[in-house]
Amino acid sequence: MQDNAELESFRREWREEVARRSKPRSTQAAPQAAAAPPLTRLPPTHHAAADRKDLEEEGPPPASFDPEELAQRVGELSVQPEKEADEDEFTRRDVTEPNTALEHFERAVEKEAAGKLGDSLQHYRKAYRLDDAVDKKFRNKHYAHVWKKPAQPIPDQPSTTSATVPAPVEAEILPISELIASFAHLPIPPADPVVENTPPPPCPISKVPSEVIVEILHYVALRDPAAFGRMALVCKRFAYHFAHEQQLWRRICQSPEFGFKGMHYTFACDLHGRPIYTLGDRYTPFPTDVPLEIPKPLSSWSEVFQSYPRIRFTGIYISTVNYTRAGAASTFQTVSWNSPIHIVTYYRYLRFYPDGSVVSLLTTTEPVDVVPYISKENIMAARATSHKGHQRQVSDIGKSLSGAADPVPPVAQAALKYGSRGRWHLTSPDPLPESEDQPEPTPTPGEPSTDPRDLIIETEGVDPKYVYTMHLSLRSPSSSKSHMNPSKNTKLVWRGFWSYNKLTDDWGEFGLRNDRAYVFRRVRGWGLA
Template sequence: MEDNAELESFRRQWREEVTRRSKPKTGTPPAPTPTAPPLSRLPPTRHEAAHRNEVEEEGPPLASFDPDELAQQVGELSVQPAEEDFSRREAVEPTSALEHFERAVEKEAEGNLGDSLTHYRKAYRLDSAVDKSYRNKHYSHVWKRPNQPTPAQATTTQLQAAEVETVPTQELIASFAHLPIPQAESIIENTPPPPCPIAAMPSEVIAEILNHVALDDPSTFARMALVCKRMAYHFAHDQPTWKGLCQASKFGFGGMHYDFACDVLGLPIYTLGSRYTPFPKDEPVEVPPPLSSWRQVFQSLPRIRYTGVYISTVNYTRPGATAAYSNVSWNSPIHIVTYYRYLRFYPDGSVISLLTSTEPVDVVPYISRENVAAALTPANRKHKRNASDHGQSLSGAADPLPAVASNALKHARRGRWHLASPTNTPEPSDSAWKPESGATEKPLLSDQRDIIIETEGVDSRYVNTMHLSLRSSTIPKAAQASPAPPNPSKNTKLAWKGFWSYNKISEEWGEFGIPNDRAYVFRRVRGWGLE
């Protein structure tokens, strides 16, 4: 009986201790209901990164451009695909000051500030005016201004500009509807030009061809608008093509997830209910206001891209150690530390997250679920430690996964993702996480551009939760400050809103500090997502 009484006393004290620890502190949201699954809950508080203003990369306003300069820039437009293969090329070591300066600019654009600073120093040691030489070589057409016209010429130009009627862009493109597709010029003078079979095709056939091109690769469809005026008209006004592209699963919103579709390891979650999609094919759908066309829907609404990788380049400085023989600290070295974060999304709702100091050219081509599984296998780790640096196995056969990539992928984390619901309705489990009455903060998923990512933790007890938001590098600052900007993100950036760790045993949240981390920027990789 004494043992039972002591056991009951211990149980009572343990329950009281658990109840006291689970009670929320003053000023914090109440604890979640135990009926909600732990991994579907949102973190209890807003992260300090949610109030960070990401610096947007904006160009100068179009009105400030010189007409000649603008015409020259338009003439330099290219139809080459904006994709990269991330292959390392043989780099010749620079010798002159200008070559060092060009290499420094290239390294700075990649985010490698340490090597960039080294080349800048070498360039200025060889030539103190190397920046002027670089400007004259690469930006002479920008800095060169036309001669100032005389007052009579200025008056004539103003009168001619007043007589020219300005046509809106939409009307201008609509006037291209009946223009023929121009044939190619003659290769040899006074000979017939090469045939152009597409020039004689009806508009319906051309629209059907472009529809297949758009469903296969939207970027190729967009580049076709630069071919001629007729193609530009089809690109802007073929609404059935854009509607089918929005409803498709390969690149459109039919492939987006607004709830978790798999677990952290990528295994699918099977449910009896139908998966939500904003534009179902079996129901009549309309363009959501304030948008006016399906082209704007595809280009504006939040959408994850599968044809590349999102990269965050982080640089920060830390002081070095003072020399043992020196008593002063003013000449202590300053180290520039550079590391990268990678995110690759998959259409099935899984994601790969990687934090490493390995440069993109060495690791991006090998970021895949198969390579991550191989790198995380204990037997493969032992094999890699015994392999040579050239990616050769012990048997001498060529290894498809280089050692530098395998060492980086050992730290990869598998996970899952989902976007916020476009209906802006709080999730059932979100009601328990709302701030107390009187608080001014909104729920975490109050913006349809938000995305939640859950990845593996340091061990099976933990799950990491990343709260990001889709952004664009061309949104005006005035629109960014508003809760519902008129031009939503074009999905080229992922801005930080928070980063937490969740303990599945104690059901406690831990906040990661990310003071130096910057937004992810999308980089398309050749061949990804086009299988």
């Protein structure tokens, strides 16, 4: 009898659960859940099947569903003023909480593109509880042009006049190099008038000789190559100088600020940043005192600068890692499909310095809260404060750890105390000249790498007897298909991660199952005048 009573109780609870789930969509938002629901594959609902039928009638779906493109389109709806081209993305702005189902769906797309899968899942659940057809409304709002059928061509109408119209002459298609060369003698056009039917503002630079323009571009290129690239979009005359003046690109390649004279192909300092050799002893693949040749298969110095392996000092490399783990089931939960699954997100940060040092940080703090304050000085100050056994009080908020103008918030200070100092070097593209002054490198497991894109990083471990060794490799985004794409060498993919015990001379390898590649993000003011 007791078994029958328990069976009836289970059946009654199961019927109530099924009845509650089969009710029409509610107009109230669900309370925020502490953990994500179990990731199970559910059968399609009626509205999902109807949407799929509409897609078959209207046409094929898009070729790809890019979350970054969706986030960009949603961001364009903001009334905020447009950012400058070189502004970083690590400034926090006020964000209103979404109310409607469509707003929750748009916020979920933004969170998913940023790698915050837990927050994205919560907004998706709220959106579907408010409106089970919100995905169709989102598609109609942001992708109506994708599903729009092309207009039917209008049949030729009989001519009412006897005049004959000559057939259009097809324009000759020139190669890119000849097309840019044709811009050499074009004048610099004036700006558009501010008010309609008024003369345009004066353009003094249009009367400047070409020699002076090249000298101006020379200073712009050495100050910020990215600004030099944006000047090519101003007019055709600047585009010609951008592509034709290869001596400017060779000067950028030889500069220590952005070029390969600032790269290191052996360790230049120890783990604490103390230099090992002087600047004059540094090896560089493009010295200034010998005749230079463009390495094959490249054909110009601009391609050398854009394609050759190069570490960037004007920003930070970020690796966003997401993984799931099973949560503890409640004592009141008797079925496994109702057990929670947590989505864990953490970040790895790497900031490189021209002197051969590097800063590594592993934390769960989001980039907007910690990236502006990542520096060697702030990390050492945060670690010193932590070792003294006291934390910054609320009344101390506003003081900078490293003496900088911007204060370090408590959230960033708590994360920076786990930062580690280290050193880095690239693999030499050519055999290094033998020198007795070169320091003996730290042994690495396996055979040494010969790929010039490889990067070796050594950082402090959790204990002074340990040294962490990272083996990374420079790569370009998957969308980069041409040598002229400026977004090359912006990824660092993992090739190995080890821990070296200096006392026992043992190596231990870390697993990289959940780790993802580092992606470069520019930060305003870092490495720029």
